[in-house]
Amino acid sequence: MITIALAEAQEIMRKGLAALLEREEDLQIVGECATGRELLELVERCHPQVVILEIALPELNGFEAAYRIRQTSPQTRLIVLSNCVDELHVQRMLDIGVVGYIAKNGRVRELLEAIRHAAQGALHLGSAVIGMALTSKERTINRLSPREREVLQLIAEGKSSKEIARALHISLETVKTHRKRIMEKLEIHDASSLTRYAIQHGITHLALLFGIMLKN
Template identity: 40%
Template sequence: MNSINVLLAEDHQIVREGLRAMLNLEPDIKVIGEAENGRQAVELVNKVRPDVVVMDIAMPLLNGMEATRQILQAFPGTKVLILSAHSDDAYVAMVMAIGASGYLIKQTAAHVLPEAIRAVHHGKTYFSPIIAKRRNHQKQKDRDQGELPGKAVPTLSAREMEVLQLIAEGKANKETADELHISVKTVEKHRQSLMDKLNIHDTAGLTRYAISMGIIENSVQVTII
């Protein structure tokens, strides 16, 4: 029996250890790599070519949404299963639009993660039960009422997402430029583009937006074991 090769992308070591220990009990699932930030996840996918990536959304350097977008653009055959502390419908809609195959809430992931990995590996979508129930209810409501989809979230480029995350993490323009290997002038251009697209005109507002979108974590930490 061929194993499903899995990459774990999660910045909290204790969570990664718990996930790895749990998945190691499954005879058909093999953890072949671990990443502690989004950039490392993208690099490792290129190196080890997993079948499934279990991806946290809020990670340093490069958030899980942008890492997922880059991974699926380069390796469309890879399946990405989102693992997040956030259960808001907006988060789910965003990552599914990017191309993720499923979405699990951290608090309940331990009970369904192996099943979810198998499902997405075989081309299905998988959601935590509470999310699946809400999605089905909303779809039925929209059909019954003939409602149109809600207002779309502004589309940010890959570089804008990276700049937004670094701004929200408190990096100055020079630090952001050094981190991304671009000029300060280019950082300033991306910052202005972000403000124009989001209609947000100060750093505090951009930071609040990044937190609300799950791009960076708030101070609350959640464990799943």
């Protein structure tokens, strides 16, 4: 049985969600509340396995409540159920340590999956959150020109500025200019972080980098 605490300011929403979850044989609501401060007390008193919380909680917002729960009850898994599905809110909550983030207009199945995954310590993001993340990545990579993406790939593959200049038949100063612009556009200022970015965005691949390392 997975024990759950709910924190939602709107009573109709909270009661409806509780009734919905109680229909599931493996889920049990051990408490519900309307404010962030009440949530801290609820977690301390009931020790739920999973907490479902909104960001816009009165008295103590969801960010602060989540952070404090992570400090005082690290075994409790946190899932955000919110209308705020933008990059800033999602990333901040993930940095705090939530293991689930679901949009309120998402499907019930997504929330149930998130709860069961959370109980196992696994991360689960709703389809709206994943869609936002993919769109955000696409916007970021599109800041770079085709030539800058070429330079980024070669930087990630460990090439020096002189080697990049020879490979692309451009001057050393042009390579340095491209490198500077890439770092400014991506707000990344060291080669290792550029390499990580290139892998995450499919500009280069770990297998390729590993092959280069073996050759060297």
